[in-house]
Amino acid sequence: MHRHVASRWLFTLLLALPLLSQAAAPLPSWNDGPSRQAIEGFVEAVTREGGPDFVPPAERIAVFDNDGTLWSEQPMYFQVLFALEEVKRQAPQHPEWKTQQPFKAVLENDRKTLAESGMKGILEIVAATHSGMSTDDFIGNARRWLASAKHPRSQKPYTEMVFQPMLELLDYLRANGFKTYIVSGGEVAFMRAFAQEVYGIPPEQVIGTTLGSRFEDRDGQLSIQRLPKLVHSDDGPGKPESIDSIIGRRPILAFGNSDGDLQMLQWTAAGQGKRLAALVHHTDGKREWAYDRESKVGRLDKALDTAKSKGWVVVDMATEWKRIYPFDQ
Template sequence: MRTQLISAFFALLISVSANAAEPLSLWQDSPARTAIIKFVTATTTSGSPDYLPPAQRVAVFDNDGTLWSEQPMYFQGFFLFDRLRELAPQHPEWATQEPYASALKGDYKKVLAGGEKSVTTLLMATHAGMTADEFSAIVDRWIHTASHPTLKHHYNELVYAPMLEVMTYLRANGYKTFIVSGGGVEFMRVFAEETYGVPPEQVIGSSIKTRFEMRDGKPVIERLPEIDFIDDGPGKPVGIARYIGRKPVIAFGNSDGDLQMLQYTTGGNGPHLGLIVHHTDAVREFIYDRQSPVGKLDKALDAAPANGWILIDMKTDWKKIYPFQ
């Protein structure tokens, strides 16, 4: 499966190179495609009033709902519950303790009803108490073996082919692409390079606290059961400033969690571009926005016209959604 994913990624890479005169071949001739090409051309053409030197060509992408699917639950949530079931035999007390009992029964609504405390308890039980290398190995195994409950494909296959094409197109034109997501940074870094072509040092996400230790003469990074940073909402611009140190000029999001990142990217002078992936295709993917408990798009949807943010209509803008379609 990993070989198939790599082959699909390089097929997109070859497609962009072979069709340089007509980029973004997986996109319909839509306002979104036109805006992306026009912006890239303007910012990379020497002598253009909007020309940007390569160092300033920074593009940021949300992950969940922007680069891969996120319904009916964030994919890291599926990992959490799978990991919980895997650990359950070592913790018989979980059968009667909440929120473990509800989670093991698959009653996700009850778990979520417990709020942040409930989710954090489960997160620490499944993501902490091990070294960084041990956690990475667990995620790597899961991402290449677990399958989505309804789409019946491995989670790293449920990436948006048109967005992979955009990332490749931007990099071919001197842009550096970063993932800025509310998901766990250590979780995403395991597969980001293989899946998106984004190296781990260009992935920004939420994190738990860690510490350095020497164990049996070997250096390790221990994952601690305590939240360190939440890279969502107003945390995204903070994360960008802290870890990139340069204001992006392009931002792709899909939900209200990306509102502040879009505002930060497109505010002020100079060329900038903000785009929102709008989930409008109930047949090939999912349809949702304002009322969805996952990937809610409400405030950002209302703010888009006044800010010049472009809506990417999945149903009409994309010729296909997943690489395997």
Template sequence: MNLKPRQPLWLMLLLLLHWPALLQAAEPLPSWRDGAARSAILSFVEQVTSQGSKQFVPAEQRIAVFDNDGTLWSEQPAYFQLLFAFDEIKRMAPEHPEWKDQQPFKAVLENDQKTLAAGGMDSLLKIVGATHTGISTETFIGRAKAWLAKARHPKSGKPYSEMIYQPMHELLDYLRSQDFKTYIVSGGDTAFMRAFAEEVYGIPPEQVIGSSFITAYQVVDGKPQVLRTAKIAHNDDGPGKPESIDAIIGRRPILAFGNSDGDLQMLQWTAAGDGPRFMGLVHHTDAAREWAYDRDSKVGRLDKALDEAKRQDWTIVDMAADWARVFPFEATSK
């Protein structure tokens, strides 16, 4: 009697070790709860990637764009790039003793939030100018990476690179597995986001689009470098987003995700194209695991875009209801 040989022990161990990954591959978006948002995403991707489908989109046209702050990672209690700038002022202070008596630097050094708030945008621009310009792009990215390596979020105590949304990270991976090309299109500084985007999101530098400063080529001590000047080249917020998509990507996206009024024009631009389109908004409704805010928030205000999403039947992701897990360091909840 011929008996089939048993599976080798090493093969069984290999299967056990990789079983979680195999399950995730079999079931996309595991941190998303079953519901309208998850179903809408899966249905859209299936339609545009299935050969023979009337909605089929060739791989080269599968462009997906994502805002960063509040869409891919948290933006509370303040935009992380701004917190970086504050920390840079404190780090640089010994080289600038005059800052002890100059606003808004004095307010940063003394943690005077009231004075900073009163200074408005002018104060923030001075802080950003002092910490983001007058240096080469390489130097700036190096400083951003050094900060990300040691800085911790004031609420969670976790590195800022871990304050990413696990469900959105899964969405990026899922789209790429279906031959989508994923881009970041954000109001944040391009170089700041390039300091972490590839490692954290798997999005390479050339697919990161943000606000930028006018740069100047120069040679210092025989070494060529690109200097970041204090003049703003492009504000990648609001209408600046479709403008930069048109100029840099050259294709209208078929999928766009945002979370605030600053993303409205990007979503409208995506929706206005021919063929199948997906527009999504992350709605921050979870005060327990993250924050709950929308129309009255000074950070990531979601008002006009929320109304437009409801009128146009775009997909609104309710963070509290649609996500079984918010951050990667959290346990999955039912």
């Protein structure tokens, strides 16, 4: 009888071993493909004490773009969608917007005129809706929008449109002594409104495009007021510039998804010792979106060619990710 029970338990254990192994393995939403192997091999190499590629924990800096790298960016950058909604919400305090472009186009849902205003028009909208208030008030506005707004296709909150494989990668890196930063073209205070909760990245490790600011003391009420003036565009060459200025260390790992991330990846890869530069390639038109060279949002052209010529990691979403979002089955 006892022998029968022991045999049954042994048989059950043998059946469970593959599942236990899978649960314990890092990056469970990544298929066992070239990208996962490259990432795990890199982490093992730089964390192996006494090994030729060992990197002390203080120097294990990993930087990530946000839009299109940590969460989706279609059909438009989420911060731009927030800014458009803010135009409508703030319109009663700005009667001049009824006749002033590009705000008039937003209020009248005139997509053609808004599109014709181009990046200049978008920047004007962002500057107007993201300034004229304290930093605390702006972050409050962003959090209110994020708590109620839904993505037009999935009808999920924007903070759920994050990539499950990348959340796992952030956790995996931090468990191995890495310090993870966001280095994005998005406005820094907007990202700080959710980065800690969604990514586990504290505000002091969020770097982005910055507007001007001014310290004010109004009868003892202290605040940092946001000004409608661009101070630093954290895109393209602006990314390694802000890394050098704010972090003060060259990263050993960098992840992006577009041409706007090219210089950040180049700067990371050019350092001494073992390095990992990687791109998220949006190839999954069924579960997410498929786009690269011709896209107006998150265009990936020159950076893709550079990645292939330099042997950087290029993550094929369609084949290398088991699931895209946390809510996927």
